[in-house]
Amino acid sequence: MIVRSTTVARAAAIAAGAALTAAIPLTFPPDGGASELDAVVSENAVSPGLAEVLVAPSNAPVVVVLLLAACAWFALRRQWWQAVTMLVVPEIALAINTWLLKPLWARPLHDFLAYPSGHTVHMVAVATTFVCLSASRSARITVVALTALALIAITPGMVELGYHRPTDVLGGAVAAATMSIGLCWICDALRAATGRL
Numbered sequence: 001m002i003v004r005s006t007t008v009a010r011a012a013a014i015a016a017g018a019a020l021t022a023a024i025p026l027t028f029p030p031d032g033g034a035s036e037l038d039a040v041v042s043e044n045a046v047s048p049g050l051a052e053v054l055v056a057p058s059n060a061p062v063v064v065v066l067l068l069a070a071c072a073w074f075a076l077r078r079q080w081w082q083a084v085t086m087l088v089v090p091e092i093a094l095a096i097n098t099w100l101l102k103p104l105w106a107r108p109l110h111d112f113l114a115y116p117s118g119h120t121v122h123m124v125a126v127a128t129t130f131v132c133l134s135a136s137r138s139a140r141i142t143v144v145a146l147t148a149l150a151l152i153a154i155t156p157g158m159v160e161l162g163y164h165r166p167t168d169v170l171g172g173a174v175a176a177a178t179m180s181i182g183l184c185w186i187c188d189a190l191r192a193a194t195g196r197l
Helices: 002-027 036-042 048-054 060-076 080-105 118-133 137-161 166-194
Strands: none
Touching (some): 002 166, 036 137, 080 118, 118 137, 118 166
């Protein structure tokens, strides 16, 4: 019964996340510019110096350190399958975002594609994968809370620095969570099929 309810919850989360990721671009104007939501959120500007600090949690070196720390968390507990899954899932999610999702929606900003935000996808994929794999309730709650705070911080920073619009960050967070849940589910199925611990 628990397995069935977990399966239903995962499927519902993936379906809802995919639908929201696909729905956000419907709010974009035809040229892919700022939506009404982007305009509202972007009104409260921050200074460029502060913006650099605010976006730090999504910078690649920080995310990679967090990724390796999460892998070490599982390795130190001799949870080898979780350690490998932790290492692989966020990178697959980032690759899917870069090579499939961004070209699919092709939202231009300056000279790059902005939706969904790759910085956000990587950061949230690391957090979501950890939450999916960890048996520690307190660790999961801590990671969710810190990730929510990081999303609140990085959004105005990304806007001020011209990296992304708010809806790019929102879409990145939703896409990352959706992909990570789905990929972890696939990894669980592979582990069950091979009889690995």
